[in-house]
Amino acid sequence: MTADQRAPLRYIAATGVVAVVSTLWFAGWQITGIGPAAVSFVSLPMGAAITAAAAFDLLRRAPLSKPARRFWRAMLLAFAGVAIGYAILAAAGFRDTSILPVMPTAAAVFAGIGFLAAMWAMGRVPLGIGSAGERWRQLLDRAIAFLGGSTVLFHFGLAPMISGNQIWSTQALVLLGLSFTLAVGGITKVSYIRGGPIDRTALRLIGLMGSVGAAVALLMVLGGDQGTIPAQAVAMPIAPVLGTLAVYRQWRFTGAAARRANTWLPYLAVVAVDVPLIAVIPGALTWTDKLVIVASVLVTGLVTVRQFVVFRENARLLREKRASEERLQHEATHDGLTGLANRALFRRRLGEQLERGGATVLLVDLDDFKTVNDSLGHDVGDDLLMAVASVLRESTGADGLPVRLGGDEFAVLISEPTVLGETLAQRILDAFAGPLSTHRLLVHASIGIATAPAGTTLDRLLRDADVAMYAAKQRGKANWVRYHDGMEQPVADHAQLGGELLRALDAGEFTVHYQPIVALHTGRIVGVEALARWMHPTRGTVSPAEFIPAAESTGLIVPLGRFVLREACRQAAAWLAEFGPDALQKFGPNVSARQLHDPDFVTDVQAALAESGLPADRLVLELTESAVLRGQQVSRALYQLHELGVRMALDDFGTGESSLSLLRSFPAAIIKLDKSFVDGIELDEPGSPEADARQAVARAVMQLALALGLDTVAEGIENRAQVDRLLELGYSLGQGYHLARPMPAEAMTRLLADQRDFASA
Template sequence: MASTTPLLRWRSWYVPFAVLMAVADVLLIVLGTRTGFHRLVVWVPAVCGVATAVASFAATARDADGPLAAFWRRVAVAMGAVLAGAVSHTVDVALIPFDGMPPLGARTLLCYVVGTLLAIVALLRLPGGGRSWRQLTTALLDLAVVAVTAGVAASEYLGWAVGRFGGQASAWWLNLAMVAIGVAGVTVVVKIMSASRSPAARAALWWLSPIGIAGPLSMILMTVLLPWPHLNGSAVVLPFVGLFGTLAAYAQQRVLTGHGASSARVAHPAVYRRGAAIPLFATGMTSLLVGVVYLRTGHLTTIQVGGTTLLLLLVVARQALALAENATLLETVAHQAMHDELTGLYGRRSFAASVAGAEGPHTVVLIDLKDFRSINDSLGAGAGDALLTGYARRLTAIAGEQAVVARLGGDEFGLLLPGAPDATAGTVARLVAAGDEPLSAAGHEVVVEVSIGIADDTDLYRRAEIALREAAGHADARVVRYDASLERQINQRATIAADLRRGLHTGEFHMVYQPIVALPHGLITGVESLIRWTRADGRTISPADFVPVAEETGLIVELGEWIVDAVCAQAADWHRRYGPDVLGSVGVNVSARQLLDPGLPDMVASALARHGLPAQHLTVEITETAVFGGGRALASVQALSDLGVRIALDDFGTGHSSLGLLRTCPVDVIKVDKSFVDGLNGTPQQEAIAGAIADIAEKMELSTVAEGVERPEQARRLFELGYRRAQGFLFARPMSAAGIDALLDPGVGVAA
C-alpha cells in the first residue's frame, strides 16, 4: 500500500489534461466531417479523458476521510467500469467489421451498465443529513416530478429509437442502457436537491450531474455521424464525461485544501428554495417536449398526456407544501429575531417592546454579572456560556410566570415585573440573596456577584439603565433604585467630562506633593504626587469628582501621561539640585484603566529619558484591585518593574487577596491603609494585624509606609510595631513644589 500511495496524489495537470482531451475531441469531430482518418483516432481522447477522471477520483478519495472518502472511492470504481467499457468499445470498433451503426458488444454494454449502477449506488449511499417531515415530503415530490419528467422523455426517446433502429434486440438493450445512464444523471440532481447536509461539496455534485445525459446523447450523435464511419457518438461524449468528472474532483479538492466553500453545508432556506427551480424547469421542459410532439404528429400518446397531467399535479402539491414550509421558516426567523439564541430568553428588541407597551404599574430590573469577563477568560468560553445559561434558569425561576425575562446582550439581563415597587421588592431581595449561591459552569462551582438597577416610574428602560450603571460603578453597591438625583449626577459628570478635556489643554491642572517621612525624627525621605484642578473661574474640583469621570471617559490615559511627565520633570529637578540622598523617590498614582493601556510602560520610559531621571527615583503606586485579575494590568506592572521603577502597593489590606499579590506582583513598597492606622491603640486584634504586616514586609525585604497618620500617639506606636516611614496630616498636608523645597533644606524636619 505504501508503494502505491504516491500514485494516488492529486496532480495539478489533471484538469488541464482533461480540458485538452475535450478540445482535441471537438477538433477531431470538426476535422472528421471534412476528411477521413483511422477510426481509432477519436478513441484516444475518449479513453484518456475517462482515465483522468478515474485517477482524480482515486486521488480525492485518498485525501478525504470517513463517508466522503468512501463516496469518492465508489465513484472511482464506477468510473473505472466506464473506462473498461471505453477500452472494450475501442476493441469492438477495431475488430468487428461494420457498415452503418458502429458496433457495441455485449461486454462493452455490460461495463457501461455496471458503471452506471455503481454510480447510482454511490450517490444513494452518500449521507444527506436529516430534515423535517415537510422537507422530506418536498424532496420526495421533487423526486417524483423529476421521475415523471424523465419517464415522458424516455418514452419519447425509446419511440425515436424504435423508429430509427427497428425492433433489433441489440438496439433495445443498447437504448435501455442509455436510459439507465440518464437515470444516473437524474439521481445526481435529485441528490443535490434533497441533501440538507452532505460531506461532498455541492459544486462537485453539480459537475457530476451532466454525465447522466452522456448515454442518450451518444445514441443521438451516432445517428448524426453515420455519414462518417470513422467517427463515433460514444467517442464524442466520453472525453466530456472525463472532463466533468475531473472538474467535480477538483471542486472537492478545493474544499479539502481550504480554498473552496465548506463541504458540509447546512440547508439554508435560500439554498433550499433554489431547489424549487428544478421542478419548474422540469415542467417547462416537459411542456415544450409535448408541444413539439403535438405540432409534429398532431396527436399525443397516453403516456405523454398522463405524464404531463401527473406532473402538473405533483408541482402544485410540491409548491403548496413549499409555501407551508416557508411559513414555518418565517415563524422560526421571527422567533430567533426576538429571542436570545444561547439562553432561549427574550432578546433586547422584544424586551424593549414589552417595556414600551406595559400598562399599569411595572418595574424594570436590569442585572449585570460582575467579573463575568474574567471568569469567561479563565475558565473558557464553554464555561462562560454554561454560566449564562444557568443564571438564565435561575432568573426565570425567581421572576415567576408573569414576568418578562430577557438577556439583553453579553452578561446583562432584564426583568419586567408587573406591580408597584412594594410588590416587586420581594423578587429583588431574592435576586440579591441568590447571588451568594454558586452556579455550576462546565464542572466549576462559581459564585457571581451582580449589579442591579431598578426603575419603577415612567421611561422605565432608560432609567433602569442609569441605575444599573450607577450600581456597576461602585464596588460596594449591589442594588440601585433610580431617583432624580442619579440623573443629576450623570449630567454633572457629563459637564465635568467636557470641562476636564478643556482644562487639560488650557493648563488648569497642577501637582501637589505630600511628604513621606522617616520615623521617629520626621525627616523627609520621599513624596507622593497628587493631582489638583483649579478651573479658570477659580473654582476647585475635587479629585473624588473628576478622577472617576476621567476613568469612565478614558481621559485618564491622556491626563495620566501629563501627570507622569510633570512628576518626572519635577523629580529630575529635585534630583539635580539636592542629590539622590536627600529625596529618595517621588511617587505617582497609576489607575487601573492606565494599567490596561499597553503603551503605559513605553510612555513612562520616554518621560524618564526625556527628563534624565533615574528609574529608581520614580515610584508607581497601584491598588490591589487594579492588578487582582492579572492579565494586561499585571503585565504592565511587570514591564514597569523591569524598567527599574519602584512599585508601591497602595491601600494595602483592603483589596481581594493582599498576601497573594505579594507573591505574584513585583512589589517594592507596601503602603498600609489608613484603616489599620486608625485602629491602633484600640483592640489587641487591630494592633496585631498592623504588626503582622510589618513583620511580613520585613521578612520579604519590602519597605513599609503607614498612611493617614494624624496623631502623635499613632506615630509612636507605629515605630514600636516596626514601621520606619509614615505619611499623613500629622507631618504635612499636600503642598506645592516650593513647599517641598523649603523642607528639603538640610536639617529641616516635618515632625509635629
C-alpha cells in the first residue's frame, strides 16, 4: 500500500473517533442528564465535514477516470450539504431548549441538496449494459425491487411517524424520505452494476449511509421525543464512518472484472411487499378479509419460489452452455495431447504481436523423435511429448507462449520484450539435460531463433526461425542457432541436395567403392567394406559427409542403402566366382538406423542374397552403436538376420555409452575398434594420460573380443608404426588409408587378381 493509499485512513479514524465520543456522551447523559440535549446534534455535521474533506482529498490526489471523478464531485457536494444543513440544525438546538427543535428551513434546504446530490450521483453510475432489451429488463427489475423495499420502509418507518400522535416537522419527514429513497435506490442500483470505474463496495457503503435513516426513524417512532437523542448521537454518526470507508475503497480501487448482476433481487422484493400485508392482518378486518390476504400472500410467495426455481435452472443451463463454449474454444486453440497452444492460436498471437511491435520466435524440434515412436511405440512417444510440453511450460514461465505445432515440433512465442531468445533457448536445452517422462528417456532438441520488427509478415518470420532450426541440426543437434541474413542459402542447398539425391538414384549416378580389410601379419585382403559414392554430372564427386546426412534427413538413405546392399552382394558373388571361395571372407555394407527401422529391411537382405547367390555367412552388415540402440523392433530384425546366417559387425566400437552391455544383447560377430583409439597409438609418451588411455582401450577391446570369441578389426590405420603397435596388442585385422583406400570395383578386381597371381607364383 502506497502513502497515497494510506491517506484516507486518517479520515476513517477521525469519523470513528467522533462516533465513539458521541456514543460515550449519550451514555453519560443518559445516566446523569447533565448538559444540553443539543450536543447530540453536533456529531453528524462534524462527521459529514470530515467525509467531505476525504472526498476532496480523493479528487485532488487519486487517479480517477472521468465518470468516477463526476461521481465523487457529486458526493463531495452531498457530504458538504449534509454537514452545513445539520450544523444549522445543531445551532438551532442550542437556542431551542426542547429536545426536538424545529428544523430551520435553511438546514432542510442544505441537507436536502446533499441527499439529492447523492441520489443524482448514484443514478448516473453506468450499469455496463449493452443492448436496449437488457436495459429495459433491468429497469423493470429495479422498479420491482425499489417498490418492494420502499413499501417496507414506508410501512414501518414513515407511516407511523405521519399517522402517529407525535407531530413531526415536514422538513424531518422529507429528509427521512430522501434518506430511505437513497438507501433503497442505492442498493437496487449497486446490485445491477456489472463493473466499471467506481468500486462496488464503495457504492454499497454509500447506500448503507441512507439506511441509517431507517434506524433513525425506528428510534424516533419507538421513543418519541426521547428517541431523538440516541438517533442523533448514536445512529447518525455511523453515516460519516461509512462515507469515509467508501472513500478509502475508491482510493484503493484498481479496476474490477465484470460480473453478473444480482437478478434475484426482484424476487426478494416481492416477498418484502408481503411483510406489511401480513402485518395488517391483526387489525379490524373480517375473517374473510384476512383469509383473502393470507391466500394472496401464499400465492405470491409460491409464484416467487416457482420463478426463482426457474431462474436457478436457467442459470445452471447458461453456466453449462458457457462452460461448453469455453471448452470448445479451448479445444479449438489448444493441442489435445499436451494442452499447449496449437498452431492456430500461435499464428493469431504472433500476428497480433507483429502488428503491435517486434516479435521473437523459437522453433523447437526434437532430435530423432521418430526413432522413439518406431522402437518403443506411440504410447511411449506420446508420454514423451507430454513431458516435453511440461518442460517447455516450466522453462518459459511468464516469458512467452509455448506451442505444439504438430508431431515433435514445438515453438515458443516470447511475449516479454526484455527476454533474450538465446537465454530462453539455453534454459530449454538445460531442462532437457536429464531423463524425461515416466520411461526415463533422454531427448535432445534443436532450436531456431528469429526476431522480426513490426510489419514483418508472419510467414517470413517463421521461415527464418525454421532456417535457423535446420542450421542448428546441421551443427550437431542439441543446439540453438539465431537466424541471420544469408543463413537460408546453406539450408536451401541442403534441401536442394535432397531433391538431387532422388534424381541421382533414378539416374544411376551412385556407385559402390570397396575398401579392403587386410590381415596385418601377411598383408592379404580378407574382406571389403562397401561404401556409396556419388558422381554428380556437374559437381563431380560429392563427399559422403555431405550427401549421407541429407539422405538420412530425407529418408532416401533407405533406397540408397538398398542399392548398396544389392550391388555389394552381386559384386561379392562375382568375385567369389572368379577368384574362388577363399578369396574373400567378409563383404560389409554399412547399414543406417533408418534402414533398420524399415519393416522391409530383412526382406531386402533376403532378396539381395537370393538374387546374387552370395552365401549368407559371407555378408557382414556394419552397424554403428547408435543404430543398434533402438529398441525391440531393431533387435528383432537383427536376430532374424542372425538366424539367416548373416553376420554383424559393431562399427565405431568404444565411442558409445553402452558398448559393453551391447555385446550381451547384440548378436555381434566382429568388433571394429574406432579410429579415435588408433590415432597416436604408435607414439611412446611416458606418463601421458591420453596415450595410456588409447592403448588401454585398445588392449581391453582385444581381450574382451578374445573372451567372447569375436573377430576384431582396427579402423583408421595411417602408418606402419600403428600396424606394429596393433600387432603387439594382438590385433590381426586392420583397415585404413595406409593399407588401401576405397576403390571402384574394377580396381578392386585387379588387386584381387594380383593377390591371386602372387599366391600362385
